[in-house]
Amino acid sequence: MTDQPQPGRLLTDAEAQQEAARRSRRSFITLGLAGLAGLGGWGWLVTRPAEQGVPRPLRKVLEANGQLAGEYLSNAQLAPVFAKSRARMPRVNGHVGLKDELDLAAWRLRVQGYAPGATAPRRQEFTLADIRALPRTEMTTELKCIEGWSTVVTWAGARLADLLARYPLATDPNPAAGTGQPADQARYASLATPDGKYYVGLDLASALHPQTLLCYEMNGQPLTLDHGAPLRLVTPLKYGIKQLKRIGTLTFTDQRPADYWAERGYDWHSSL
Amino acid sequence: MKRLVAKHPLAIRWFHWLNFPVLALMIWSGLWIYWANDVYRLGWGRTTVLKFFPTSFYQAFHMDHKLAQGMSWHFVLMWVFALNGLAYVAYTLISGEWRYLLPTRHSFAEAWQVLLHDLGVRKAPLPARKFNGAQQIAYTAVILMGAGSLLTGLAIYKPTQLAGLTALLGGYEWARLEHFALTIGYVLFFLVHIAQVVRAGWNNFRAMVAGFEVVDVPEAGPTAPAAPVSSPTAPLA
Numbered sequence: 001m002t003d004q005p006q007p008g009r010l011l012t013d014a015e016a017q018q019e020a021a022r023r024s025r026r027s028f029i030t031l032g033l034a035g036l037a038g039l040g041g042w043g044w045l046v047t048r049p050a051e052q053g054v055p056r057p058l059r060k061v062l063e064a065n066g067q068l069a070g071e072y073l074s075n076a077q078l079a080p081v082f083a084k085s086r087a088r089m090p091r092v093n094g095h096v097g098l099k100d101e102l103d104l105a106a107w108r109l110r111v112q113g114y115a116p117g118a119t120a121p122r123r124q125e126f127t128l129a130d131i132r133a134l135p136r137t138e139m140t141t142e143l144k145c146i147e148g149w150s151t152v153v154t155w156a157g158a159r160l161a162d163l164l165a166r167y168p169l170a171t172d173p174n175p176a177a178g179t180g181q182p183a184d185q186a187r188y189a190s191l192a193t194p195d196g197k198y199y200v201g202l203d204l205a206s207a208l209h210p211q212t213l214l215c216y217e218m219n220g221q222p223l224t225l226d227h228g229a230p231l232r233l234v235t236p237l238k239y240g241i242k243q244l245k246r247i248g249t250l251t252f253t254d255q256r257p258a259d260y261w262a263e264r265g266y267d268w269h270s271s272l
Numbered sequence: 273m274k275r276l277v278a279k280h281p282l283a284i285r286w287f288h289w290l291n292f293p294v295l296a297l298m299i300w301s302g303l304w305i306y307w308a309n310d311v312y313r314l315g316w317g318r319t320t321v322l323k324f325f326p327t328s329f330y331q332a333f334h335m336d337h338k339l340a341q342g343m344s345w346h347f348v349l350m351w352v353f354a355l356n357g358l359a360y361v362a363y364t365l366i367s368g369e370w371r372y373l374l375p376t377r378h379s380f381a382e383a384w385q386v387l388l389h390d391l392g393v394r395k396a397p398l399p400a401r402k403f404n405g406a407q408q409i410a411y412t413a414v415i416l417m418g419a420g421s422l423l424t425g426l427a428i429y430k431p432t433q434l435a436g437l438t439a440l441l442g443g444y445e446w447a448r449l450e451h452f453a454l455t456i457g458y459v460l461f462f463l464v465h466i467a468q469v470v471r472a473g474w475n476n477f478r479a480m481v482a483g484f485e486v487v488d489v490p491e492a493g494p495t496a497p498a499a500p501v502s503s504p505t506a507p508l509a
Contacts, residue, residue, distance in 0.1 A: 013273055020486050023484065024481070054340065054341060058344045061347070062348070069430060073433035148309035148448060150444050271432075272431050
């Protein structure tokens with residue numbers, strides 16, 4: 001395309017007008033076509049079949065974003081911690097999975113250990129006392145809601161990593177059995193409420209992060225029912241939607257687990 | 273006599289027009305996100321001058337329950353917005369266009385004169401350059417705002433992984449407010465920009481599409497600068 005007027009030759013007024021009209025026409029048609037192509041592309045995009053609540057191409061980019069963040073941004077670093085005096089009670093946002101009556105005495109954390117291939121499933125149950133017997137970790141971190149608000153909270157509980165150090169439930173009990181996989185550790189953890197109505201998936205790196213807690217205390221008090229008594233997940237690496245309240249089951253698996261909010265259009269990783 | 277004079281390079285025109293739909297969709301999806309926790313207002317104490325936004329606004333645009341969709345659009349289009357902006361900056365640096373766009377130490381005084389002119393206070397004509405001082409300041413500012421949106425956006429997108437950046441911007445809540453304020457800034461820029469484009473007229477608008485302006489030059493136009501200024505025969509204008 002020649003955009004420069006030819007300086008060498010002088011145009012008459014009529015010629016200049018003609019030239020201007022010709023070039024304007026060409027440029028406006030190009031812009032119009034580009035606009036139509038853009039509209040067409042947009043139309044194509046929004047009519048793609050939805051994958052978990054959003055058009056598939058958008059979902060693909062969200063997945064790529066998650067992978068990129070996982071590879072290039074460190075998940076190993078610690079989230080900022082705050083002075084305990086800044087801790088407040090967070091808002092309660094939703095009761096999915098918390099509607100059944102809870103019998104605290106009967107409650108158990110039911111863990112299904114990693115059982116790749118054809119190995120028999122390993123199940124183990126924990127009482128709240130078992131969890132409390134693990135090293136107690138306290139931290140004051142910011143709870144961030146995907147809606148955009150945030151609250152500094154002091155949490156206390158057992159690191160999931162400490163539970164797994166004591167009970168190696170995320171690891172293949174018999175790697176020699178030969179599953180053909182190089183890693184002998186589960187890739188994901190899946191958590192669900194006792195009624196199964198709310199469920200989240202975590203990659204194992206996030207589950208093993210030193211600030212990922214099986215939490216039983218909030219701001220120095222035992223967890224209330226609204227905030228997920230008797231045991232909830234807390235991790236400053238993820239939005240609140242991933243921090244399951246009232247954990248009933250914990251499963252270690254190689255398949256990426258279903259996720260309540262990811263099925264409703266949100267990013268599966270929801271990492272911060 | 274009329275001549276065609278090149279004004280905006282092709283690359284700049286494409287960067288400019290691509291911004292239009294991308295920024296519109298970014299602001300739109302940003303509104304879907306903001307709706308979920310719309311806490312900002314202009315006011316003091318209990319007095320509110322302006323709430324972002326009144327319920328009628330959300331109702332008029334069916335804004336409800338689109339947080340997930342808003343986030344997905346936002347986190348896809350951020351790539352286009354960022355790459356287009358970086359390409360634009362790189363192009364201005366490499367091509368030397370930055371010389372026309374970057375304010376100089378005279379730009380601020382000149383911008384004041386432009387403002388007086390635009391308000392009808394000053395009648396004298398404006399400098400006949402590609403961009404006057406006010407434009408230089410505005411166009412450079414909007415690029416800095418774009419950089420600000422990227423940084424504040426990253427700070428609220430990954431406040432744990434990029435904790436240092438988030439802290440630098442005053443923490444999560446502040447970064448979110450800054451991100452929002454910048455968006456309001458774009459909207460205000462856009463309103464002034466459109467008003468100025470309408471004022472400047474067709475020739476100016478066409479230059480952003482077709483790249484050239486039609487200018488009137490005196491009969492001896494193209495050779496005039498070469499003529500000796502002190503020629504005794506030159507008539508005094």
